Amino acid sequence: MESKRTSPIGRPRGFDADEALERAVRVFWAQGYEGASLDDLTGAMGITRTSMYRAFGNKEELFRQALQRYTEGPASYVARALGQPTAREVATTFLAGAIRSTTQPDCPAGCLGVQGSLAAGESGRRARDLLAAWREGGTAYLRERFQRAVDEGDLPVGADPGLLARYLMTVANGIAVQAAGGTAADELQLVADMALQTWPPARS
Secondary structure, eight states, X not given: OOOOEEOTTSOEESSOHHHHHHXXXXXXXXXXXXXXXXXXXXXXXXXXHHHHHHHHOSHHXXXXXXXXXXXXXXXXXXHHHHTSSSHHHHHHHHHHHHHHHHSOTTSOSSOHHHHSSSSOOGGGHHHXXXXXXXXHHHHHHHHHHHHHHHHXXXXXXXXXXXXXXXXXXXXXXXXXXXXXXXOOHHHHHHHHHHHHHTSOOOOO
16 A cells, blocks of 8 residues: 655655665566566555656666665675675675575575576567676676786786686676575585685785
């Protein structure tokens, strides 16, 4: 039911926009962009289509805002990982965060950024492209962080920051797919541990 609230600019609004967006995140996360119908979304958000359009624009714009909310929430481990003091700690924190966020018992399994629109028809093309850019952005942040590690002497001179970033993102994406298929967190941690065994040592 839509509760009576007042928007920041004084116009009456019949719902909590933040809560509605949070619920939309869960629907997109569980069903993907094309799998989430407007009825699914508005039903979960507790609002009418008219209210959704007025507050969030169309479905594509709602998905864009939901992805931003997801980035700031379940996927915030990426930012935490980038702030770690060494490249190995970046990689360890990144993979641990990927496992934790994709296997939370109270959330959909997997990753919204990976499964949200991998295979899409024409109606989902923009969502697919948005997620591809989102993943590439994460890879770019990792590459920049590992380049800094090379420059600072934390990684050996011969280390390839771009390849390390791509490797780490590929492992994390695989973890998300496996989690969506029901693989348990402890098994995924073993995969992460194996991946880190080949991590280049810090320069002595």
